[in-house]
Structures are given as C-alpha cells and as structure tokens.
Amino acid sequence: MTDLKQPLTFRHGATVRNRFVEAPMLTSSGNAGFATQDTIDYYRARSKAGGMIITGYTYVSENGGPSDTWRDDQTQLAIYDDKFVPQLTKVAQAIKQDGNKAILQIVHTGRWASFQAMQGKPVYGPSAIPTPSYPVLELTDTQIRKIISDFGAATKRAIAAGFDGVEIHGANHFLNQQFFSKYFNRRTDHWGGSLEKRMNFPLAVVKAVTDVVKQLAPKNFIVGYRISPEEIHRHNGYTWRESTQLIDQITQKFALDYIHLSMARYDQRPANPQDADKTLAELFQPVLNGAKEIAVGGVNSQATAEAASQLADLVAVATENLIDPLFADKVLRGADDQVVRQMTVSQLKAAHLTPGLIERYFRR
Numbered sequence: 001m002t003d004l005k006q007p008l009t010f011r012h013g014a015t016v017r018n019r020f021v022e023a024p025m026l027t028s029s030g031n032a033g034f035a036t037q038d039t040i041d042y043y044r045a046r047s048k049a050g051g052m053i054i055t056g057y058t059y060v061s062e063n064g065g066p067s068d069t070w071r072d073d074q075t076q077l078a079i080y081d082d083k084f085v086p087q088l089t090k091v092a093q094a095i096k097q098d099g100n101k102a103i104l105q106i107v108h109t110g111r112w113a114s115f116q117a118m119q120g121k122p123v124y125g126p127s128a129i130p131t132p133s134y135p136v137l138e139l140t141d142t143q144i145r146k147i148i149s150d151f152g153a154a155t156k157r158a159i160a161a162g163f164d165g166v167e168i169h170g171a172n173h174f175l176n177q178q179f180f181s182k183y184f185n186r187r188t189d190h191w192g193g194s195l196e197k198r199m200n201f202p203l204a205v206v207k208a209v210t211d212v213v214k215q216l217a218p219k220n221f222i223v224g225y226r227i228s229p230e231e232i233h234r235h236n237g238y239t240w241r242e243s244t245q246l247i248d249q250i251t252q253k254f255a256l257d258y259i260h261l262s263m264a265r266y267d268q269r270p271a272n273p274q275d276a277d278k279t280l281a282e283l284f285q286p287v288l289n290g291a292k293e294i295a296v297g298g299v300n301s302q303a304t305a306e307a308a309s310q311l312a313d314l315v316a317v318a319t320e321n322l323i324d325p326l327f328a329d330k331v332l333r334g335a336d337d338q339v340v341r342q343m344t345v346s347q348l349k350a351a352h353l354t355p356g357l358i359e360r361y362f363r364r
Ligand SMILES: Cc1cc2nc3c(=O)[nH]c(=O)nc-3n(C[C@H](O)[C@H](O)[C@H](O)COP(=O)(O)O)c2cc1C
Pocket: 023, 024, 025, 026, 027, 055, 056, 057, 105, 169, 171, 172, 226, 262, 263, 264, 296, 297, 298, 299, 316, 317, 318, 319, 320
C-alpha cells in the first residue's frame, strides 16, 4: 500500500512531497477573467492541501469560456492574453508558499461557454448541436487550428507565471471531450468520424502544449491530462475501452507526467458492470506508459484517502478541501479526528472561500 506521506517523483524529475493533490475547482472569483485578491487568498489558504495543487480551469481562447459563470464580478479565470499573467503569477506564488507544486488547469469549454452566450456572443463546438439555452456553431478548420495554438500560448504564459506544470482539461464535457465524443462530434473531416480521427484534436492539443514545454520550460515541468473515463451518462459518446486507447496514444507519443481520471468516486467501476470487473483506476493502469495516475471522488477521511491510494499513485480531493483547506495536512499529521467535514458558520472563516463559492455552494 502506498504511504500517503511518501514523496513521488514524476518522469521529468519533479518531486511532490506527499500523495495528496488538490483537485481543480472553479473559484468564481475572477473579474473579467483576471484573478483577484479573493482568488489569491483562497489559494494561499490551500497551499498545504497537497503535494500538488491544481487550479480551477483557466480558458485559453477568448471564445473558450467560461461555463459556470453568471455575474461579471464572479467570473472564472482566463489565460488567453499576456495581460492575465501578472495576477496569475501571484496565484502561483500563493500556492507554492509552503513548497508544494502549483499546476494550472487549461481548457477550452467549447459548446459550454455559456457566459459567451449570455453576452450575446457566438458559442462554438465540433458540431452545430444546440444546447437547451443557446445555439452552437460548428468550428471551422482554421478556428480549430487557432484553438490548438492557443493551448500552446497558454502554456507559455503558465511557465512565465511561475507554475510548476499544466493540466490539460480533457474531461467533464469540455472541448477536448466534445471532439472525442461520437455524440457531440459529427464531423467527417480530419477532426471527426472514426475513433482515430476523433483523437486528432486531443492529440494535437497535447502536442502543442508539450512542444512549448520542451522549448521554454524547466526540464522538470509537469504536464498532465485529465479525462472522464466514460461518456455514457447522458449520451453514448465513448466507453472506457475507447478512452483507454486515447490515453495509450497520448502517453506513448508525449511521455506525460500524469493522467488524472475525473470520477465521482475514486473506486468507480464502468457504468456497465458486465463490461469489466475492475475499477476504472485499475483499467487505465496498462495504458499509462510511465505516467503516474491520479484518482478522485469522495475522499474526505484518512480511511477513504488510504483506500484511494491503493488504486492510484496520487489521491485528489475537491469538495472536502472547500470545507477544510487543511484536510490533507491533518491526515498527514495523524489528526483525522480534527478534520472538519460539515460547513458551519464558524468554519466559513477558516475555509477562506471566495464570495462566489459561498454564494454557489453554501448560502441556503
Ligand atoms: C466547486 C467545484 C468546482 C470544480 N471545478 C472544476 C474544474 O475547474 N475543473 C475540473 O476538472 N473539475 C472541477 N471540479 C470537479 C472536481 O475536480 C472533482 O473531480 C469532483 O468534485 C469530485 O471530487 P470530490 O468528490 O472530492 O468533490 C469542480 C468541483 C467542484 C466541487
């Protein structure tokens, strides 16, 4: 069994001090895409939330986000222009203050860029399939190539801002996943059709990112990829048998540091139980090709963290870290009995949540 306190070294040389990771979480604390003092305070309070802290997604193209935004003064963070770098530098510094690694999650939200629609701007996806609330336009080949280069430019900015790595957001129904999904991608050109062609966009994004890393980043810069192992809950977009093929391609071609499985439970099994008798974390192990694996979902105690660490190299925590930013620190010190698991009025102060998060999750 992996000891949660045991350091881990990624293939490009970066070492994290323990097996906890803070999972990416939107903070709803941006102002027109810029990180604010609320963002910085939130991350400063979470600098001990793991050996590695992954930020909420930042969108790489002006038309690439955000989703989950309803107010101009509580937006998600952007990285589509150099103007965002100074504030993001402060975010990286806040995360790294205790010696842990800061990873910036990068995304294009594609058809779910609802804030664009709210502002009367067009929203794009691989295919013109409307959402219940607004129409979606099909991306042209030129637009697709621009978005791919935007991922590279965002990586360059993440390096300039002092992040230790980037995580490519290929999960949760955003653009990488939309291209990989046979439900959302109905194209018949280079970017869609067969399974192979549906891999072309995610593979091109990973190439753009790793090309910039090779050129500009320190040798031990961390690159990870987050994926939803299956898309079968609402539409049959792909199965784990297809997503393991994508990850096999990605890890073989680009030697990534880690693969992050986005799941509701760390020990989740395929939706069709007849299809496999293993957890998804186990099913992805044969295709890691030297990358480390992160599992997430439902970890909020020493017992669940230890159980998750038997299935994957690293254990990510989201919701519990909103409530108790010192969760990992307490478990690592053997103080599980001091972990706070319910949000209370007194814990609200210690949690250092942003006003946007309080409004969304805890104001009743
Ligand atoms: C407030 C909030 C914001 C989230 N934002 C993101 C995000 O920006 N990117 C992402 O990949 N996942 C996001 N997630 C999903 C989490 O990373 C995680 O996969 C999920 O919450 C399951 O872990 P948990 O059971 O520990 O909460 C978010 C979750 C929460 C609760």
